[in-house]
Amino acid sequence: MKFWFALVAAVLTGTLAHSQNMPAQRPPMGWNSWNHFGGKVTDADIRSAADALVSTGMRDAGYVYVNVDDTWQGQRDANGVIHPNERFPDMKALGDYIHSKGLKFGIYSSPGPKTCARFEGSMAHEEQDAKTYAAWGVDFLKYDLCTFQDVMKAEPDPLLRKKLMVDAYTKMGAALRATGRPILYSLCQYGFDDVWDWGPQVGASMWRTTDDIKDRYERMFIIGNSEAELARYAAPGHWNDPDMLEIGNGKMTEEEYRTHMSLWALLAAPLLAGNDLTKMSPADREILMNKDVIAIDQDALGKQAVRVYQRGEFSVWTKQLSGGRTAVGLFNSSWTNFAPAVDLGKIAVEHGGHIHDVWMHEDLGVSHGELSLPVKSHGVRLLIIDPQ
Numbered sequence: 001m002k003f004w005f006a007l008v009a010a011v012l013t014g015t016l017a018h019s020q021n022m023p024a025q026r027p028p029m030g031w032n033s034w035n036h037f038g039g040k041v042t043d044a045d046i047r048s049a050a051d052a053l054v055s056t057g058m059r060d061a062g063y064v065y066v067n068v069d070d071t072w073q074g075q076r077d078a079n080g081v082i083h084p085n086e087r088f089p090d091m092k093a094l095g096d097y098i099h100s101k102g103l104k105f106g107i108y109s110s111p112g113p114k115t116c117a118r119f120e121g122s123m124a125h126e127e128q129d130a131k132t133y134a135a136w137g138v139d140f141l142k143y144d145l146c147t148f149q150d151v152m153k154a155e156p157d158p159l160l161r162k163k164l165m166v167d168a169y170t171k172m173g174a175a176l177r178a179t180g181r182p183i184l185y186s187l188c189q190y191g192f193d194d195v196w197d198w199g200p201q202v203g204a205s206m207w208r209t210t211d212d213i214k215d216r217y218e219r220m221f222i223i224g225n226s227e228a229e230l231a232r233y234a235a236p237g238h239w240n241d242p243d244m245l246e247i248g249n250g251k252m253t254e255e256e257y258r259t260h261m262s263l264w265a266l267l268a269a270p271l272l273a274g275n276d277l278t279k280m281s282p283a284d285r286e287i288l289m290n291k292d293v294i295a296i297d298q299d300a301l302g303k304q305a306v307r308v309y310q311r312g313e314f315s316v317w318t319k320q321l322s323g324g325r326t327a328v329g330l331f332n333s334s335w336t337n338f339a340p341a342v343d344l345g346k347i348a349v350e351h352g353g354h355i356h357d358v359w360m361h362e363d364l365g366v367s368h369g370e371l372s373l374p375v376k377s378h379g380v381r382l383l384i385i386d387p388q
């Protein structure tokens with residue numbers, strides 16, 4: 001009896017300790033080099049991004065990861081150890097610089113022989129690379145399928161093909177854990193083979209659900225909407241990732257960027273800014289650092305929103321928040337402004353409540369029934385409804 005009691009207690013405390021140590025209890029926030037700098041990124045760009053995260057207030061708003069995406073890699077030496085290329089003279093020094101700013105250091109690789117930009121991948125060097133990253137002080141790894149797809153193509157059986165991929169991701173997950181350094185593991189394989197089913201088992205804290213985002217309203221909105229059926233896979237510790245933010249990159253309107261930020265917050269998505277942080281307009285800052293919107297994304301319950309209503313180009317998403325509150329997003333993806341009549345009771349919150357509009361910074365009073373709010377073309381109204 002005593003033995004069983006002790007065993008159950010040990011398992012329970014072990015599990016608790018494990019979940020407390022797990023990174024990403026909230027959706028990770030930070031910045032990544034790819035969307036703005038692409039394959040030209042340098043050490044100096046990363047340092048300026050780190051500086052700007054601090055000077056703009058982004059770090060204090062929660063954006064702490066500074067992630068170097070593809071094209072940092074150079075050659076392996078005679079012992080197989082990976083070295084950065086001439087654009088990154090000293091990765092350990094870069095990591096130290098990032099840490100000295102109170103930020104975290106992210107890096108990128110692939111389970112294939114080459115990355116998507118055809119730089120050196122980690123295939124057959126997983127443990128060695130994980131150790132190198134840990135020695136550099138890396139806190140985050142984005143692991144991008146890329147040329148591992150060629151390895152998979154050689155396997156005709158789809159089940160074995162999937163197994164090859166899952167094994168490759170498992171291998172790096174184990175290698176990261178074996179370093180003893182907490183390194184957040186971010187999968188990027190574009191949502192193939194229901195990654196949300198097996199992502200947690202390979203130790204991932206987040207996984208991409210689609211192919212790449214573009215700085216275009218249509219692409220952004222399609223990607224966000226493709227997560228409509230995935231709410232149950234998000235929880236503290238592991239998140240669906242609809243890709244990095246494009247806010248501030250210049251090809252969407254302010255209204256469209258507000259829609260982007262709102263949808264990602266409702267989806268409890270990782271918030272990785274992808275713009276040039278040294279050149280942010282007041283609107284970029286206001287959109288990326290709206291406290292209420294960030295709080296919706298980061299809410300302690302860790303629930304992802306559900307699309308509860310869709311008719312034509314109007315849709316409503318609701319996200320359960322702590323304290324019995326609900327975040328509600330009204331989206332108009334048409335080319336005209338309109339004011340749809342929404343029956344809050346029917347589609348969002350049964351008993352209505354106090355309504356706060358988080359972009360307008362305005363309290364709209366109490367509502368129980370039908371609500372008619374104008375929503376601009378490609379725009380959003382993002383509300384928090386508090387039943388108290």
Ligand code: GLA
Nearest residue numbers: 034069070116117144188212
């Ligand atoms: C893929 C990923 C992108 C980016 C590039 C880098 O396309 O999905 O996010 O990392 O590779 O080559």
